[in-house]
Amino acid sequence: MRRNNFGYYIKEGTSSIFRHGFMSVASICIIVACLIIMGSFALLALNVRSIISTLESENQILAYVDDAVSESDARALQSAIERLPNVQSAHFISKDTAFQSFKDQYEDKEFLEDMESSVLRHRFIVYVDDIAQMQETQEALRGIQGIAKVTAHLKIAQGFITVRNVVSAVSIVLVLVLLVISLFIMSNTIKLTTFERREEIAIMKMVGATSSFIRWPFVVEGMILGFLGAVIAYLIQWGLYQVIADKLVGNTGLSFLRVLPFSYAAVPMCVVFLVIGLGVGVIGSSTAIRNYLKV
C-alpha cells in the first residue's frame, strides 16, 4: 500500500459509509444481532460449565479402609491413593471423626449413645480431576492393598458429562452458523454498494487502477462497519448480562446459581467480538468486490 494512498482509502471508505447510510446501518445491525446471539450463548455455556465444574468438584469417591488395618497404616495409604492418575487429592477421615460427623447430622443423639466408633471404618474422600474418568479411578482405588470398598456416584457423574458436552456442542454449532450468516449478510450488503458503484469501479479499471487500489476503500468500509458493530454489540451484551444476572440472583431466589461476573469474560469477549467484527467486515467486503475486479 502506497503511503500517499492511505489517507485516500480511509477517506473513501468512511465517506462511502455515509453515502450509503441505510445499508451501513443495516450491516451494523446484522453484525450486532449476530454477535449478541453468539455472545449470549458463549456466556450461557461458560456459566453452565462453571456450575458443572463446581458440582463436579463436590462429586467425590469414598474409599473405605479394611477393618484389619490400623489407623497409622490406613493414613499411610494416602500417598498411594494420591499417586493414582486423575486423583486430585485424598482426605483421610478416621473412624472417630466419621462417627462424630455422623452423630452431628442427627439432633436426637440418644439412640447413638450406645454405639461405638468402631462400627465405622477409616475412609478417604477422594477428589478427582476429571469425572469422565471416575470409573477408572474407582477401579484403581479398589486395587490398592488395604482398601476394602469404594463407592462413587457414577450416574450423576455421567449426567454432568452429558450436560457439559451438549452445551459445548450446541454453542460451537450455533457460533459457527451465526458466523456464516453474518459473513453472508455482510458480503451481500457490500455487494449492493459495489453494484451501485460498478460504473465507478469500471472507470477506475479503465484508467489503470490496480485491484488492490480499488479493493482497499471497500475493505476499510467493511472494517469500520465491523468495528462499530463489535463495539455496539459488546456494550449491549454487557448491559444485558448485568440485568439478567441481577434478576436471576437477586429476585428469583435461585441463589444456588452462582452466575459468573461479566468481568470474568470481559477481556476475551472484547477481543473475540473485535476479531469477529473486523473479520466479517474484511472477508465480507473482499468477497463482495472480487467479481468486479476480474475485468
Place this chain on the structure above:
Amino acid sequence: MVQMKDVFKTYENGTKALKGVNIDIKDGEFAFLVGPSGSGKSTVIKLITGEIAATDGKVEVNGFDLNSMKFSQMPKLRRSLGVIFQDFRLIEDKTVFENVAFAMRVVGATNKEIKKRVPYVLELVGLERSVKCYPRELSGGEQQRAAVARALVNNPRMIIADEPTGNLDPARSLELMMLLEKINELGTTMLVVTHEKELVNRFSKRVIAIDGGRIISDGMDGYYSYET
C-alpha cells in the same frame, strides 16, 4: 502504437466478431476507425484496452504483448492509454476537478502533482472555469471535454475515443475533433472510433474501415465513402 496481426475473435455465444484483422498504427499517428453497428469496432477497442482477449492472432499495444501478458500487468497497459466514451462516464458525485484528479490518484500521484497537473489539463480543454462544477451542471460538450481531460491527465501514449461525438451536436462535435487533433499534434497517438462520415471527411486523416469483422479499406486520403 497498435499492432494487430490476423486477429480473430469469437464470443462465447458463437458470434464471430473479427475474422482475421490486421491493423498497424504507429506512434504519433491519428486514425479513424469507421464502420456500421456490429461491424467489430467495439471488439477492436476492447482488445486494445485488454477488456477481452483475442481467440487467435497477435495483439500488441504500446509495447505490451497482450497474448502473453500477465493479468497483473493490465494496469500498466491501461495507464499508457486514455479512453474517451460516448456517454462520457464521469462520476456524478465528483466535481470536474475531482473526476480528473481521480485518474491521477489511481496511478499513485501525490497531492502536489495533482494540484499542479489537473488545472493545466483543464485549461488545455477549455474547462478552467468549471473546475468546481458537477457533471450534471455541464453541457454535453463540456462533459465530453472533462472526459478528454481525464483521458489526457496521465500523459498517455495513446488516446482511444469510442464514438466521442455520439451525444454531441455538430458544432460541439467539430470542436471536440479539433481538440483531439490538437492533442495529437502534441505527440499523443489518437484512434477515434466513429460512424459520422461528414466529420471524418472534414479531416485529412487515415481512415480504417471495418465491416463484418474484416478491414475493408485503410487509406491515408481521409475519405470515408463506406455507406452505413
